[in-house]
Amino acid sequence: MDPHGPRPVVVFDLDGTIADTxxxxxxxxxxxxxxxxxxxxxxxxxxxxxxxxxxxxxxxxxxxxxxxxxxxxxxxxxxxxxxxIRRYDGVTEVLADLAAAGARVAVATSKMRDIAATCTELVGAAPYLGALVGLEDTTEHKPDPAPLLEAVARVGGTPGGATYVGDAVVDVLAAQAAGMASVAVSWGAESREALAAARPDHLVDTAEQLRAVLLGDGPVAAAPGSAARS
Structure with a gap:
């Protein structure tokens, strides 16, 4: 990822990534x-x-x-x-920082759209989202890349210039299938070992590390065995 600024488009999973559901x-x-x-x-x-x-x-x-x-x-x-529902410490602030830096931020989730919208409002993420793709918006779902590609399209981006952030192996697989960079977060439902085995571009444990990856605030190690993008 560009060490001098955010990716043009950052798409997030919701459950276990933005919101502690x-x-x-x-x-x-x-x-x-x-x-x-x-x-x-x-x-x-x-x-x-x-x-x-x-x-x-x-x-x-x-x-x-x-x-x-x-x-x-x-x-x-x-x-x-x-x-x-609960917030993860610092994660909503990362979304705010991305939006302030000019990134186009979206959510692609397997949740029903209205419930997903409620969740983003409850954790304070809604103001920073340019699009929210829910269950009803695609006929195929993760690990198929369709929801991610729909989110990228809705904010006017391209897969090659986008990153997907999620807490599950299906998130990493969907990002890889979409041709997007992948960032796995370890604070959700999936084990860190399973995430590492999926070979995301980055595997992070804290909101501070996520900010460093997405905004270039400092070096963060790539996930074990991955080929991190720069």
């Missing part, structure tokens, strides 16, 4: 499975689904109960979002 998501899953199935999968399995479309996950494992799981999850999630 992990406790909310896990609680929503537990509620849905308790109510509909009567048995809750292990937490590691629940965490592995974060960042992917809900209905796709439910249809893959529980096709006959998928619609009921979906509606039960969404209703509980909507009712408890304001109560359970």
């Amino acid at each position: 992990i406790p909310l998501i896990l609680a929503s899953y537990r509620h849905a499975f308790e109510q509909v199935v009567g048995e809750v999968p292990p937490e590691a399995e629940l965490r592995s689904w974060i960042g992917q479309p809900l209905i796709r996950t439910f249809r893959a494992g529980w096709p006959e109960r998928a619609d009921e799981l979906f509606t039960t999850y969404v209703a509980w999630n909507r009712a408890h979002t304001a109560e359970l």
